[in-house]
Amino acid sequence: MKVSARNLIPGKIKSITNGMVSSEVVIEIAPGVAITSVITKHSVEDMGLKEGEAVKAMVKASSVMLVTD
């Protein structure tokens, strides 16, 4: 399977917080470095996501902004 989204960052699920519709999933991509994702609770359930599981964070290039000091 190939995906056009250019950013796929591997990590491990650190925490899952479920709301009624949305869930916040925090992925540790390096010691002390985390990426936060908000997806539907239905996706968390359908994918069977669990803390400690290996996942990739996927981001479309047009959703990435840049910041300088």
Place this chain on the structure above:
Amino acid sequence: MKVSARNLIPGKIKSITNGMVSSEVVIEIAPGVAITSVITKHSVEDMGLKEGEAVKAMVKASSVMLVTD
């Protein structure tokens, strides 16, 4: 300055490709690991972005999807 976007990943600009409206900026966040961003060429010019410069990639949590094998 504080920003609600939960993901700020530090890196260094590896390449900039300018189109007429959009620019693709590739940021190296670890050896061999890159994040691609598409922003306006006007932002590249206004920020004075250059290859080798330190930047942060910024992503809103609701733009992050998850993938498992």
Place this chain on the structure above:
Amino acid sequence: MKVSARNLIPGKIKSITNGMVSSEVVIEIAPGVAITSVITKHSVEDMGLKEGEAVKAMVKASSVMLVTD
């Protein structure tokens, strides 16, 4: 600090509605004109956002659509 997002609109927080994961924050940008934002509740807490506070709404240009009558 410089940001590639081209739209930064100053206003004042009119209301905050917290869900379990997401929060809706309404910002008044002119008398009777408001912008609605949905961010994570964690961002609301980390930024210490409060009604009446001055904030800027930030939007990436590629997230802006146009409508005509």
Place this chain on the structure above:
Amino acid sequence: MKVSARNLIPGKIKSITNGMVSSEVVIEIAPGVAITSVITKHSVEDMGLKEGEAVKAMVKASSVMLVTD
């Protein structure tokens, strides 16, 4: 016609820059205050957008971030 996008900000087209695929459209929403939009060139053509024309900038609430000083 009703739209779920919560943000509809009226303005006037100040400039249009066409690329091969994308176009940057700048909308003046108040004297000296502008919103930048990137849409497809096909949309600019199909809508027949022209400088000086009245339009509304439309933004989904989940695309709005917040910034404080």
Place this chain on the structure above:
Amino acid sequence: MKVSARNLIPGKIKSITNGMVSSEVVIEIAPGVAITSVITKHSVEDMGLKEGEAVKAMVKASSVMLVTD
């Protein structure tokens, strides 16, 4: 009314799940084919959305990714 978003897919509301801030609305676009949308609960209320109602799913072209096997 004309909209720059290039994707407008007609369907019928199959289900609405309300959270405190966000709502998940599932739209059947063909027998057995559904599109899921997450919008604010305020939009669901303001539009008076109900199961069985005819709606269009609207997506900006820059939010569409591609996948191949």
Place this chain on the structure above:
Amino acid sequence: MKVSARNLIPGKIKSITNGMVSSEVVIEIAPGVAITSVITKHSVEDMGLKEGEAVKAMVKASSVMLVTD
């Protein structure tokens, strides 16, 4: 491979328009019904996309808005 994005709509590539940074890819999902995607030209090249090829359009639920008459 499992993806959190809830919308995967199968179709066939009808046309590809390449800019310098972005490409517009139109996917026919039913006779006379098309979905337009804007992705990077690099993704078009890396995936080797060609007219007539079978692909799926992928959209995150939070990128889907609703419209009623």
